[in-house]
Each structure stands twice: as structure tokens, then as C-alpha cells.
Amino acid sequence: MSTATPSAPNTPAAPTNKLGFTKQDYVGSKSTLCAGCGHDAITAQIINAAFESNLEGYRVTKYSGIGCSSKTPAYFLNQGWGFNSVHGRMPSIATGASLANRNLINIGVSGDGDSMSIGMGQFVHAVRRNIPMIYIIEDNGVYGLTKGQFSATADKGSHLKSGAVNDLPPIDPCTLAIELGCGFVARCFSGNPKQLNTILKAAFAYEGTVVLDIISPCVTFNNHDASTRSYKHVKDHDFPLHDLGFIQYSEVEDVDIAAGQTEVVTFPDGSKVAIKAIHEGYDPTDRFGAMKAIHESMAKGEFLTGLLYINPTQAPLPQTLNLVDEPLASLDETVLKPSPAVLDDIMQALM
Amino acid sequence: MTASLAAPALTKGAKTRINDFSIQVATVNGSGSQTANTVLLRAIFQMGVFVSGKNLFPSNIAGLPTWFTIRASAKGYVARKASNEMLILMNPETAKEDIAKADPGALVIYDEPLQLDKLRDDLDFTPVPFQKLVTASCPEPKLHKLVKNMIYVGVASRLLGIDMEEVKKAIAKQLKGKAKAIELNQTACMAGYDWAMENLPDQDHVKVVRDNKTQGLIIVDGNEACALGALFAGVTVVGWYPITPASSLVETFIEYAEEYRKDPKTGKSTVAIVQMEDELASAGVVLSAGWAGARSMTSTAGPGVSLMSEFIGLGYYVEAPGVFFNVARTGPSTGLPTRTQQSDVELCAKCSHGDTQHINLYPGNMEECFQFSYDAFDLAERFQTPIFVVTDLDLGMQNWSSKPFAYPSKPYDRGKVLNQQQLAEIKDWGRYKDVDGDGICYRSLPGTPGGKGSYFTRGSGHNAYAQYSEKPEDYVAVVDRLKRKYETAKSHVPGPVFRNLGSDKGLLAFGSSDPAAIEAQDILAEAGIKTDYLRLRALPFTAEVDAYVKEKKVVYVVEQNRDGQMANIFRETYPEHATKFKSVLHYDGYAIDAKCIVDQITAFEQK
Numbered sequence: 030m031s032t033a034t035p036s037a038p039n040t041p042a043a044p045t046n047k048l049g050f051t052k053q054d055y056v057g058s059k060s061t062l063c064a065g066c067g068h069d070a071i072t073a074q075i076i077n078a079a080f081e082s083n084l085e086g087y088r089v090t091k092y093s094g095i096g097c098s099s100k101t102p103a104y105f106l107n108q109g110w111g112f113n114s115v116h117g118r119m120p121s122i123a124t125g126a127s128l129a130n131r132n133l134i135n136i137g138v139s140g141d142g143d144s145m146s147i148g149m150g151q152f153v154h155a156v157r158r159n160i161p162m163i164y165i166i167e168d169n170g171v172y173g174l175t176k177g178q179f180s181a182t183a184d185k186g187s188h189l190k191s192g193a194v195n196d197l198p199p200i201d202p203c204t205l206a207i208e209l210g211c212g213f214v215a216r217c218f219s220g221n222p223k224q225l226n227t228i229l230k231a232a233f234a235y236e237g238t239v240v241l242d243i244i245s246p247c248v249t250f251n252n253h254d255a256s257t258r259s260y261k262h263v264k265d266h267d268f269p270l271h272d273l274g275f276i277q278y279s280e281v282e283d284v285d286i287a288a289g290q291t292e293v294v295t296f297p298d299g300s301k302v303a304i305k306a307i308h309e310g311y312d313p314t315d316r317f318g319a320m321k322a323i324h325e326s327m328a329k330g331e332f333l334t335g336l337l338y339i340n341p342t343q344a345p346l347p348q349t350l351n352l353v354d355e356p357l358a359s360l361d362e363t364v365l366k367p368s369p370a371v372l373d374d375i376m377q378a379l380m
Numbered sequence: 381m382t383a384s385l386a387a388p389a390l391t392k393g394a395k396t397r398i399n400d401f402s403i404q405v406a407t408v409n410g411s412g413s414q415t416a417n418t419v420l421l422r423a424i425f426q427m428g429v430f431v432s433g434k435n436l437f438p439s440n441i442a443g444l445p446t447w448f449t450i451r452a453s454a455k456g457y458v459a460r461k462a463s464n465e466m467l468i469l470m471n472p473e474t475a476k477e478d479i480a481k482a483d484p485g486a487l488v489i490y491d492e493p494l495q496l497d498k499l500r501d502d503l504d505f506t507p508v509p510f511q512k513l514v515t516a517s518c519p520e521p522k523l524h525k526l527v528k529n530m531i532y533v534g535v536a537s538r539l540l541g542i543d544m545e546e547v548k549k550a551i552a553k554q555l556k557g558k559a560k561a562i563e564l565n566q567t568a569c570m571a572g573y574d575w576a577m578e579n580l581p582d583q584d585h586v587k588v589v590r591d592n593k594t595q596g597l598i599i600v601d602g603n604e605a606c607a608l609g610a611l612f613a614g615v616t617v618v619g620w621y622p623i624t625p626a627s628s629l630v631e632t633f634i635e636y637a638e639e640y641r642k643d644p645k646t647g648k649s650t651v652a653i654v655q656m657e658d659e660l661a662s663a664g665v666v667l668s669a670g671w672a673g674a675r676s677m678t679s680t681a682g683p684g685v686s687l688m689s690e691f692i693g694l695g696y697y698v699e700a701p702g703v704f705f706n707v708a709r710t711g712p713s714t715g716l717p718t719r720t721q722q723s724d725v726e727l728c729a730k731c732s733h734g735d736t737q738h739i740n741l742y743p744g745n746m747e748e749c750f751q752f753s754y755d756a757f758d759l760a761e762r763f764q765t766p767i768f769v770v771t772d773l774d775l776g777m778q779n780w781s782s783k784p785f786a787y788p789s790k791p792y793d794r795g796k797v798l799n800q801q802q803l804a805e806i807k808d809w810g811r812y813k814d815v816d817g818d819g820i821c822y823r824s825l826p827g828t829p830g831g832k833g834s835y836f837t838r839g840s841g842h843n844a845y846a847q848y849s850e851k852p853e854d855y856v857a858v859v860d861r862l863k864r865k866y867e868t869a870k871s872h873v874p875g876p877v878f879r880n881l882g883s884d885k886g887l888l889a890f891g892s893s894d895p896a897a898i899e900a901q902d903i904l905a906e907a908g909i910k911t912d913y914l915r916l917r918a919l920p921f922t923a924e925v926d927a928y929v930k931e932k933k934v935v936y937v938v939e940q941n942r943d944g945q946m947a948n949i950f951r952e953t954y955p956e957h958a959t960k961f962k963s964v965l966h967y968d969g970y971a972i973d974a975k976c977i978v979d980q981i982t983a984f985e986q987k
């Protein structure tokens with residue numbers, strides 16, 4: 030069990046964030062994944078981004094389904110509560126808890142198998158409802174935990190280590206999320222920590238559903254030459270869309286954003302994302318343009334990475350349901366239980 | 381029209397059944413007959429007579445046949461009665477079959493053009509020229525279909541001797557505030573009444589005579605009663621998916637929540653209600669909301685419970701609270717979705733894979749639907765586990781008269797939840813440590829500040845500190861403790877209700893079988909077979925149930941399913957008494973009636 034009293038300064042003093050926590054305060058238990066697994070690199074960036082974003086660890090809840098990827102919430106943010114649920118059903122777990130307590134910071138971790146096959150229905154509907162959560166898909170194109178079967182994101186023509194060829198087309202979580210109305214959709218590569226870090230920090234500041242499809246090679250089952258999800262292949266085909274900068278609301282006044290080619294998107298809390306385009310003509314606020322660009326690059330076998338689509342104006346579910354500001358979980362009998370007079374009225378009406 | 385005059389011999393000598401008869405109304409689904417039937421039922425109720433109604437409707441929106449039976453009983457028997465003394469036949473498609481099945485001597489009101497009176501000579505036929513009466517009483521052709529139903533209410537009221545003022549009041553009640561509809565229906569009803577007055581001779585088969593048995597009673601269905609229980613229990617998160625016969629539970633809750641669960645100052649809601657994409661997702665919402673400290677629920681039927689079962693196992697093993705209403709219907713698969721059964725008994729008792737056991741509540745009447753729903757939320761939080769409230773279509777969707785519900789003044793039991801300060805004071809907290817020896821551990825809620833109490837909930841093996849573990853001893857320790865927790869529940873769930881006649885023969889029933897079981901117990905006693913009746917109200921079995929099983933020589937277990945599911949649970953729980961349990965079964969989709977119980981027990985007794 031972790032304690033969230035900021036760590037006693039070591040010698041030499043470990044750097045602390047604005048809350049007085051060190052990075053060590055954001056870690057979890059030791060990972061049990063294969064050495065070199067992309068998922069561990071993602072865990073590392075979640076820890077960094079949470080530390081740098083001054084996240085209040087006790088408010089964090091971590092949800093997952095089943096898979097190697099879904100194990101990772103145990104490996105970061107021990108200050109927060111975790112709920113490792115059943116295969117493909119992480120979104121409903123996030124839905125219930127986020128409604129029960131709207132003050133929680135919700136991080137969901139899933140796999141490509143967990144979200145794009147068994148859990149497709151829940152993925153789709155969570156996005157549609159705009160659950161306040163970061164929805165991370167650690168995407169390796171295979172079922173790691175059950176030892177390397179194809180998943181639904183595997184590219185057509187890609188090979189398993191055994192030699193089996195995938196002859197079905199892939200499902201792309203990002204275009205799907207955009208289609209479903211998600212207001213924050215990004216693709217990242219576990220091998221590009223800087224980009225992932227910035228996007229995670231922006232994601233922490235966003236209010237609704239964030240869909241992050243993170244290409245995350247499975248070194249044990251899908252890292253060979255004939256795989257399109259290997260480190261080498263992704264490095265060679267990764268096309269970052271832009272240089273991203275993220276400025277938390279508390280820092281906005283101190284930071285100058287260079288004018289010129291930089292586009293700035295402001296979140297309701299005042300945080301800003303600065304986007305300097307690399308890929309010509311890509312506008313992440315243009316939904317249809319984004320869809321077109323992603324489809325075109327997929328046809329060429331490229332991975333466009335970065336912030337694919339952003340629209341920070343959509344109401345998350347607790348707001349849509351017009352819930353009281355106080356967490357539902359903390360309402361007590363005095364608020365919840367109608368009076369005897371109310372029961373009397375109801376009984377009278379039934380007589 | 382002279383049919384009834386032509387057959388007076390039939391009634392001669394037969395005693396008039398006063399406040400003790402059944403009426404069956406055959407109509408077409410979607411024709412608006414539900415309102416008419418409810419008005420007739422209410423009018424009899426307002427005459428002070430015990431009455432119950434059963435709607436036998438098809439799985440269809442409009443067009444298929446539907447039957448509504450109304451039973452009046454001076455003695456207060458409210459189970460379905462297999463025989464009917466009066467038939468009202470409005471559906472040309474089923475009329476001939478209805479006639480073929482009619483009990484000899486029944487009074488048959490029918491639509492004149494159907495010409496049913498030649499079909500049998502042992503029935504008392506009363507043809508009514510409905511179309512003529514409709515045209516005369518209602519100027520708007522598009523309303524004719526609806527109005528026609530009200531005319532039979534008028535005719536029946538005249539023949540039964542129901543005070544028309546009560547009928548008018550019932551119409552006003554049923555159509556709450558819709559002035560124009562009230563007037564139209566009252567006029568149509570009066571037209572039927574007046575016509576019958578002028579054209580039909582009085583009859584003496586069946587009569588309603590004013591009584592005072594229903595003073596101060598309410599009429600309600602079980603789904604509404606459960607919804608009210610949840611309202612007063614302060615449910616804060618509802619995840620659900622529509623399914624007959626469970627939908628109206630949440631739908632009624634939504635109506636009440638609109639009125640009673642809004643913050644008076646801001647108009648904001650104190651309950652989150654989400655129609656999910658399926659029952660699996662509903663179960664996920666319920667368990668995670670419960671885990672996060674909300675009072676959560678869902679309402680479903682058998683197919684939904686089947687879908688939820690993976691999650692229910694997770695809820696049991698990780699110990700997350702939530703209330704699951706199962707309003708059961710008939711059959712595996714889609715079966716007969718608009719008919720009743722008690723066939724999810726074993727499903728709910730052990731829902732999910734692996735070793736699982738659940739607390740189940742079986743309300744047997746409307747007051748219990750209300751009270752047990754209220755209690756279910758306490759039990760869920762106290763025992764940190766999914767709780768099933770098992771009703772069925774008969775309880776859930778039929779009209780029942782009931783005493784008004786008593787205010788549940790018992791304060792909420794939020795269970796063993798540690799707050800920030802308590803967590804700070806505890807030295808060695810473990811989420812799954814059995815500190816009190818009752819199998820129930822102390823939990824913390826996500827979002828509790830102070831830096832203590834966070835833990836990782838997982839469906840995989842874990843130890844007392846919620847850490848991942850594959851050690852055999854850790855696994856066994858957890859599941860053995862869960863069993864201990866289930867033992868503890870024995871002293872928290874509602875015990876049985878007895879109706880003892882002083883016998884070593886047991887009669888055992890639960891839920892909606894109660895009215896038929898009581899009636900059967902009386903009939904059997906008159907025939908010299910005395911029984912001690914136990915109405916079971918929950919799983920696990922309490923000490924009173926243990927004692928009863930030990931003491932009886934034989935226990936007739938009455939239930940509405942094919943396989944004797946409850947009897948199976950008894951045999952498994954009490955293997956040394958296994959041969960005592962004899963199954964009395966009814967499973968054709970209609971609500972159980974006393975006669976079928978009497979017949980089966982008599983047959984056993986004659987062996």
C-alpha cells in the first residue's frame with residue numbers, strides 16, 4: 030500500500046512536483062510483463078505524465094479488462110484505486126464508477142483484443158456516451174496473454190510467428206472513435222516517449238472520453254520481420270503529424286506560444302495544446318479532413334501519429350445526465366430518502 | 381338476445397356466487413382493452429371486494445389474442461382460478477376456442493355477429509350488439525375500437541350489480557386528469573349499462589355485493605412496488621437494458637425519480653440512470669458504481685441474468701455490492717416472454733462460473749416487493765456482494781391489492797466502509813482481512829483523500845491485502861471466507877412465514893406461488909390433509925428453515941418450473957433429508973392455481 034504523504038527528501042533530493050510528490054509516488058507494483066514489452070514503455074510515460082501534471086493520486090481510478098495490457102494498471106499510480114475487471118468490459122466499469130463519483134480521474138487501459146473484439150460493443154458505447162476517461166488501447170495486433178493469436182487490428186497480410194497469415198482487414202480504433210463523435214483521438218507509438226508524454230498530459234486535462242491508440246509491440250509474439258506491429262516496422266512507418274506542446278492551465282500565463290504556424294486549442298479548464306504541423310495540410314480540428322488523411326496514410330501502410338482529432342467542447346456523461354455536483358457516492362440518507370409524507374402521497378394516489 | 385332466457389334451467393338450483401367468481405375477457409392485443417379491464421377490476425375493488433387481475437398477453441404489440449382474468453374472492457384468495465364463471469368474448473379469432481374451453485354453466489357475453497350461441501347448450505349466452513351501441517354513443521369513428529371495450533364494462537357492471545358511480549370513479553382514476561377521455565369512456569360505459577338494463581334479464585350466477593374488505597387498500601403491481609423500494613432505499617446509479625417483464629420496474633422508477641430525486645435548489649439529479657447497450661454492460665455499471673460507493677441496481681429477466689453472469693461472478697469474488705432484480709418469465713431462450721414462471725431459481729442462487737453462492741430475496745406480495753427492495757440495498761452494502769431480488773411476471777406486472785406500504789424507518793446500513801480518518805488510524809489495513817470473523821471485510825472507497833486505503837481490485841487470485849497471488853492457501857482462504865460470509869447472511873435475511881395447521885407434513889412455497897399455496901392448504905385441510913405451510917423468503921436458508929426441514933416427515937415444494945429447482949436446492953442443502961422433498965410443479969406459463977397443487981398433493985398422499 031502506498032502512502033501519499035510526499036516522500037521524505039532523499040539525498041540528493043529527488044525533484045518534486047507542485048504537490049510535493051516525487052516521481053516515485055506515482056509508480057505501482059513491479060511489472061510482470063516480458064522484458065521489452067511495449068506496454069511497459071506506456072506505463073513509464075503514464076507515470077511521468079501524471080507526475081508532471083501534478084495529478085492528485087488519490088483521485089485516480091484505473092480500470093482494465095483482461096490481457097497483458099490490462100494488467101498494467103497495477104504497475105502505475107499505487108496512490109489510486111484499481112479495478113481489473115473481465116475481458117472486454119472495462120468501459121462499463123469506468124461508466125459506473127465515474128457516475129458514482131464525478132470527482133474521480135479515470136484511466137482505462139485495454140488491449141486491441143479486449144477493445145476491438147470481445148469488447149467492441151462497450152468501446153463504441155462508452156465513446157458515444159462521452160464517459161470522462163482516458164481510454165488507452167495498447168495495440169500490438171495480437172492477443173498477447175493467450176499466446177499470440179491475431180487480433181482485429183492486425184493488418185491484412187501480416188504474419189504470425191508460426192507463419193499464419195491474417196487475411197482479414199483491420200479495424201482502426203481511431204477512425205472509429207472519430208466517427209462515434211469522440212472529441213480527443215490520438216495515435217501514439219510506445220517507442221516515441223516524448224510524443225506520448227505530451228499527449229497524455231493533454232489527455233489528463235480533457236473532460237470527456239480520450240481515445241489513445243498506442244502502437245505497442247509485443248516482443249514475444251509479434252516483433253518479427255513479417256509483422257506490421259514490430260518495433261522496426263513501426264519506427265520506419267511512423268509519421269508524426271506535428272510537434273505538440275501542452276500547457277497546463279496553471280502555467281498558461283507564464284508560457285508564450287510562438288505565433289506563426291502553431292495552432293492552439295484551448296480546453297474548458299484553460300489548458301492549451303499547441304500544435305505545430307509537420308504533415309502538410311493536417312488540421313486536427315477538421316473531423317472529415319482527419320478521417321480522409323488517416324485513410325490515405327493507412328492505404329500507404331503508414332502510421333500517422335499525434336493528435337488526430339480534437340474538439341474540447343462536448344459534455345461528458347455526468348453533465349449530460351445533469352447530475353448534482355457532489356459525488357453521488359457521498360450523498361446520504363438525509364438527501365436520498367424521501368419523507369413519510371411523500372410515501373403517503375404515493376400511497377394515496379394508488380388507492 | 382333471448383339466449384339467456386332460453387336457458388334458465390341451467391341456473392336453477394345453482395347457488396348465486398356472491399363476490400366469489402372469475403371473469404375472463406378475451407380481446408385483441410393493442411385494442412385498448414387493458415384500460416377497460418382495469419376499470420372493471422377497480423370498480424369491483426371499490427365495491428369493497430377483494431379482487432385480483434391477471435393479464436395473459438401475447439408477445440406482440442398489436443393484433444394477437446389476449447385474455448384478462450379478474451377474480452373476486454370474499455375470502456381473500458387472490459391466486460388465478462382455473463375456472464371462470466363469466467366470459468366476455470370480444471375476439472372473433474379465439475371465440476370458438478374460448479367457448480369450447482368454457483366451464484359448464486358459465487355466463488357468456490359476446491359480440492352478437494359472432495353467433496356463438498349455437499355452439500354449446502350448457503352455457504348461458506348473452507349476445508350484445510356492440511357495433512350498434514358504439515355508433516350510437518361515439519361520434520368519432522377512429523375511437524370506436526376503444527369505446528367498444530368500455531361498453532362491455534357497462535354491460536358486465538349491470539349484470540354483476542356494480543354501482544355505476546364506482547365505475548365512473550374508476551374511469552376517472554384510470555385516465556387521471558384527461559377530461560375528454562374520461563367523459564367519452566364514461567358515456568360509452570353508461571350506454572352499455574343502459575342497454576343491458578333495458579334489454580337483458582337479470583342473472584343470478586354471479587353477483588357483486590358491496591362489502592368493506594378493501595377499505596384503505598391500494599392497487600399496485602410488483603414492479604412499481606420494487607421501484608418504490610429502490611426510491612426510498614436511495615439508489616443513486618441505475619444501469620439497465622429493456623426486457624419484458626422487467627422494463628416497467630426501471631421505467632416506473634424513472635417517473636418517480638423525475639419527481640422525487642431532483643435537488644430542489646438546482647433541479648439537478650441525485651440519481652444517474654443509463655440505458656446501457658446490453659445486460660453485461662448494465663452489470664458492469666452496477667458493480668463498479670457499488671464499488672465506488674453508490675447504491676446501484678439493475679432490473680432484468682432470465683436472458684439478461686445469463687448475459688450478466690460473468691460479471692456476477694466477478695462481483696462475488698471481488699466483493700462489489702449491487703442489487704439485481706430478476707423479474708422472471710417463462711422458459712429457456714426467448715420462451716414465452718409475456719408469461720410467468722419461477723424458473724430462474726437455480727440460475728440466481730449460483731449465478732456464474734466457479735464456486736458461487738448468492739443472497740436471494742423472494743418477495744411474496746406487494747408489501748414485501750417494497751420492503752425487500754429497500755432491504756436489498758442494505759444487504760448489498762453490508763455483505764459487499766451482488767444481491768438478487770427475484771420476482772416474476774405475475775408479481776411484477778399484474779395488479780394486486782395490498783395494504784399501503786409502511787414507511788421504512790430503519791436507517792440505511794452502509795456497511796463496513798472506512799473513511800479517511802478511520803483509515804489513518806488503522807495500522808495494518810487489508811481489503812480482504814476478516815477482522816471481525818464474520819467473513820465481511822472493511823473496504824475503502826475510491827477518491828478517499830489522505831493517502832491511505834487505495835487498493836487494486838482484481839478478479840484474479842488475491843490475498844488478504846488485495847495483492848495478486850496464485851498461492852493455493854491464499855485462494856482457499858478467500859473462497860472459504862466467502863462461504864463464511866454467506867453463513868453470516870443467514871441471520872440477516874428475512875426468515876420464513878409460517879401458516880401452521882399442526883401437521884408433520886410440510887407445504888413449502890415462495891414468491892408468487894403464495895396465494896395458490898394458501899388456498900390449496902385450506903382446500904386440502906377440508907379434505908382431511910393437514911399441512912404446515914412455510915413460505916420461504918430468502919437464500920441462504922435461515923435456522924427456522926433448518927428446523928422445519930428436520931421436523932417434517934414430508935415437504936411438498938411448490939414451484940413454477942419443470943425441474944423442481946427449489947427442491948433441488950433443498951436436497952443439496954439437506955442431503956440427509958433429501959427424500960422428504962416432493963415437487964409440486966406448474967410451468968405452462970400461466971400463474972399457478974390452487975387446484976393444480978391440491979391435485980398433485982392428493983395424488984402423492986394416495987400413493
Ligand SMILES: Cc1ncc(C[n+]2csc(CCOP(=O)(O)OP(=O)(O)O)c2C)c(N)n1
Nearest residue numbers: 096097098116140141142143171172173174
Ligand atoms: C470471456 C473470456 N474469454 C477469453 C479470455 C481469454 N483471454 C484473456 S486475454 C485475451 C486476449 C487479450 O488480448 P489483448 O486485449 O490484445 O491484450 P494483450 O495481451 O495483447 O495486451 C483473451 C482472449 C478471457 N479472459 N475471458
Ligand code: SF4
Nearest residue numbers: 063066097173247248
Ligand atoms: S506476451 Fe507480448 S504483450 Fe504480453 S507481456 Fe509479453 S511482450 Fe507484452
Ligand SMILES: [Mg+2]
Nearest residue numbers: 140141169171
Ligand atoms: Mg493485444
